Amino acid sequence: MSTEISTNVSKQTVLQTKKKFKWGSIIPFLFISPWVIGFFAFTFGPLLFSLVISFFNWPIVGETKFVGFQNYIEMFTNDPYFWSSLAVTVKFAVLFVPFNLIIALFLAILLNQKVKAMSAFRTIFYLPSVISGVALAMIWAWVFSGEYGILNYFLSFVGINGPDWLNDPNWALVAMVIASLWGQGTMMLIFLAGLKNIPQNLYEAASIDGAGKVTKFFKITIPMLSPIILFNLIMTIIAAFQQLTLALVLTGGGPLRSTYFYAMYVYENAFKYFKMGYSSANAWFMFIIVLGLTFIVFKSSTMWVYYEGEMKNK
Amino acid sequence: MRNQYSLLNKIVIYSFLLIGVIISIGPFYWMFIGATHPSGEIFNIPPQLLPGDYLVENFISLQESLGMLKIIWNSLFIALTFTVLSTLISAAAGYAFAKFQFKGRDKIFFMLLLTIMIPYQVTLIPLFELMVSLEWLNTYSAVILPNLAFPFGIYLMRQNMKSIPDSLIEAARIDGAGEFRIFFTIVLATMRPALAAVAIFLFMFQWNNFIWPLVILNSSEMFTLPVALSSLIGMARVDYGQLMLGATLSTLPIMIFFLILQKQFISGILGGSVKE
CATH class of the missing domain: 1.10.3720.10 (MetI-like)
Incomplete structure (x- = not known):
């Protein structure tokens, strides 16, 4: 654990010298963006949606109805x-x-x-x-x-x-x-x-x-x-x-x-x-x-x- | 080091190893025996312990009842497409988490790890509803897309990417290489063993994936191997010869794939799983 943290700190100082790259700040976000999109579309979104429909009477066909904690x-x-x-x-x-x-x-x-x-x-x-x-x-x-x-x-x-x-x-x-x-x-x-x-x-x-x-x-x-x-x-x-x-x-x-x-x-x-x-x-x-x-x-x-x-x- | 064990110790170790081998391989052998006998003969007492000669006949009846060739193709296409795309996504994200310093990095990564804990049952219904509204039932995309961003793949890539020397990336930057060129030519090239490990892990996941394809595929010519096999059990009379051949066919490719790449796979998993 402690060794992990100390290497992170030293890496941070190394990487801070790289600020001269203008694109530097968004590059990592581009690299993780496919995962982020997948996460919101197929994990986080469905997770919330699932919570919502758990408060509904939700048959596969037919009318849905809010039922609270029923x-x-x-x-x-x-x-x-x-x-x-x-x-x-x-x-x-x-x-x-x-x-x-x-x-x-x-x-x-x-x-x-x-x-x-x-x-x-x-x-x-x-x-x-x-x-x-x-x-x-x-x-x-x-x-x-x-x-x-x-x-x-x-x-x-x-x-x-x-x-x-x-x-x-x-x-x-x-x-x-x-x-x-x-x-x-x-x-x-x-x-x-x-x-x-x-x-x-x-x-x-x-x-x-x-x-x-x-x-x-x-x-x-x-x-x-x-x-x-x-x-x-x-x-x-x-x-x-x-x-x-x-x-x-x-x-x-x-x-x-x-x-x-x-x-x-x-x-x-x-x-x-x-x-x-x-x-x-x-x-x-x-x-x-x-x-x-x-x-x-x-x-x-x-x-x-x-x-x-x-x-x-x- | 080898000499530190006495003969007695060695005998004990090898006998346990032998028992382990029998337990690990025995059921596979028994499966193969089943696949080479007609279903009727399978119920002989004592059981058949040697391979029979009914393999081809079992395959023909399996092809007739399931359309086995199409199903193997479905499984291959889905698993390979998924593996290529998901490995790339994992490598890109793993690279960013391992080699860049950005705002919220550790928090985002922690959240990614948390998503591994979400039971798939929770997202199953919303994903199903989503695919219904997109009219994607019975499509390859519906099977492939939801798991493309695979958290454990990203985790493994990040652990392995940490070993890339910063100086290597820095030198390429000084030479004027763009960030994406660095990723595709330098990072991916040096990470080949780790990529192989993650790829085989992802291939195994998708080749073996069952519940989601079962939910989303309901026309039998779109079935993947696990779904098709499970449908055999539902039939009126269970034909163990066909069943064991089906199990053999779904097991063999993944085993061969694993045996070829097992060295990279095991070292990739070993390298990735212990550091935290």
């Missing part, structure tokens, strides 16, 4: 699927987020070992993350299929009578967690980058002091990685709340709505029941939850995230 009141007080889908998403997030972080970190540590052919392993481990959510869903539909699936076939070797994963309300959500974990190589890469940035002399100094592997992991690796853990934690929570493709393709939300995610509820209200205003209210509620969770994670991070700069400032 959509919000309706979903909190009179819509069982709102609460049940929210519960499914929370359950998914509670299972998915910790597993995803732990597995990604474990794989990153494994890939950071100095043995031969590591870059090949790194590429192979990342392969599941390059394919589309739809293809991933299909492959896993095929792996999970109850009677004929390869997973249950292998489970039968160790004497386990596998469930009919996707048709069993107790297992469908677990199956989705497993399928999602398979495609999360990006977190692994980000952790790996963080590991490579930890100065080796910290470990060497710790070894001289007689620290064991476990001590080094908890006293050096985890603190040094904590900003990246924070970043990955936030991104994983956001991803968990947006999970839609798997449910749409694998189960359609079933069986017995056990995989009817909140994102699916929002989607169906809009594009199956065509209640655009109501769905926008749902989506805004989701946005607020994600913002709130991010805020909480950020606030709590001062307790557990360690920034290198802190030491120097004290």
